[in-house]
Amino acid sequence: MARLLKWLSWAMGIADVAIGALHLTTGLAAVPGAGSPGPTVDSLVRFFSAIFLGYGLAWIWVARQSPIPSRAVRLLAGVFFLGGASRLLSWAALGRPNWFQLVLMGIELALPPLYFWLSTADERETAARSRQTGVTTPGPARSTP
Incomplete structure (x- = not known):
């Protein structure tokens, strides 16, 4: 993963x-269909x-x-999803766009859930390798109450 x-x-x-x-x-x-x-x-x-x-x-x-930061993946995937949602809003407001824009919208709405699902994969695998070898990797600083 x-x-x-x-x-x-x-x-x-x-x-x-x-x-x-x-x-x-x-x-x-x-831009397909943009004209001039x-x-x-x-x-x-x-x-x-x-x-x-x-x-x-x-x-x-x-x-x-290394590892790929899950928070950054989720943030970037969220921005990508917002782009697809914005295309939906445009379609509702002004009508159907060029077919190619519909393909892009589909990609923009379909890929982010995959990125969200995979977002922690590298961090999990790195942590598992560390546990197996007994080597710990520094994590984010946490304050204790």
Whole structure:
């Protein structure tokens, strides 16, 4: 399970960086069905692409940690789910988007529960290995009352 979490975290990070970079460099041309709404919307798309690129870098950072921090996975997966929920809100408010946006929405709503389920896998496996070898790894600082 930990290997799947690591692989999915890397895949999410690389995909998001690539998508963010594509949108940053090509603007509205990278948005299926966008047409040419003008410079304001293009500016908005390019701005959000930089945020998306940063989001992908955050996933890559998470994938490089050992163990992969479950809190960070849940936070990033929650943001991803919020993106899918936002697409649902847009659909309800303005109507059905391009078919490709529906595919993206499905991914954005389906993957986060998987990430939530896997979020503690690496921490659990690291703790189990530590118990087997008798080596303890420092955990988060906790205060005692």
